[in-house]
Amino acid sequence: MDHPEEMLGGKTAEISQEGCDGRRRSFLGLLLGAGAAGVGALLSVPLFRFILHPLLTTTSSSSWKEIGTVEDLASITSPVKKLVKIEQRDGWRKIVSEKALYVSKDATGRLCVFSSVCPHLGCSIAWHDEKSNFVCPCHNGQFTADGKLLEGPPPRGMDQLEIKVEGDMLVVHYQNFRQLVPHKEVIA
Numbered sequence: 193m194d195h196p197e198e199m200l201g202g203k204t205a206e207i208s209q210e211g212c213d214g215r216r217r218s219f220l221g222l223l224l225g226a227g228a229a230g231v232g233a234l235l236s237v238p239l240f241r242f243i244l245h246p247l248l249t250t251t252s253s254s255s256w257k258e259i260g261t262v263e264d265l266a267s268i269t270s271p272v273k274k275l276v277k278i279e280q281r282d283g284w285r286k287i288v289s290e291k292a293l294y295v296s297k298d299a300t301g302r303l304c305v306f307s308s309v310c311p312h313l314g315c316s317i318a319w320h321d322e323k324s325n326f327v328c329p330c331h332n333g334q335f336t337a338d339g340k341l342l343e344g345p346p347p348r349g350m351d352q353l354e355i356k357v358e359g360d361m362l363v364v365h366y367q368n369f370r371q372l373v374p375h376k377e378v379i380a
């Protein structure tokens with residue numbers, strides 16, 4: 193028969209061995225958990241970037257577009273309407289829309305291009321041959337052929353767009369501007 197002290201010693205050794213194994217297991221468990229959390233965090237970065245993409249990017253629509261040959265446009269005697277296709281990026285969406293603009297001449301006879309968006313509340317301005325004016329139908333804002341405000345509620349003249357000549361083509365930089373403010377302010 194075993195001596196009680198020996199038995200007790202053996203039990204203590206077993207308990208201590210089990211304690212060691214338990215600590216090793218829990219340490220390995222922690223290590224695995226931390227590893228899995230790290231891998232999960234790394235994999236979730238692209239997902240979060242995708243989800244947050246619309247919040248991190250601003251809507252943009254400005255672009256350069258050809259509107260006709262300089263030779264053809266040089267012969268205009270009154271403002272001529274042109275349509276350009278503009279791509280807008282808004283978060284994940286790509287929107288293609290047609291925008292109207294007017295090619296005209298300033299007092300010195302140089303070509304100039306105006307947005308047809310009224311700087312008052314954004315209605316479409318149109319050229320009226322019989323009045324020799326641009327007129328906005330919404331609140332009767334009126335502008336001269338070179339875009340100056342004649343009368344009505346718009347806070348400024350028509351918004352002139354940047355242009356340049358590439359080869360024989362006149363190219364316009366289409367942009368949108370803030371409404372209801374006295375000075376031209378680009379918003380997209």
Ligand code: FES
Pocket residue numbers: 310311312313314315328329330331332333344345346
């Ligand atoms: S929107 Fe053009 S005058 Fe009001």
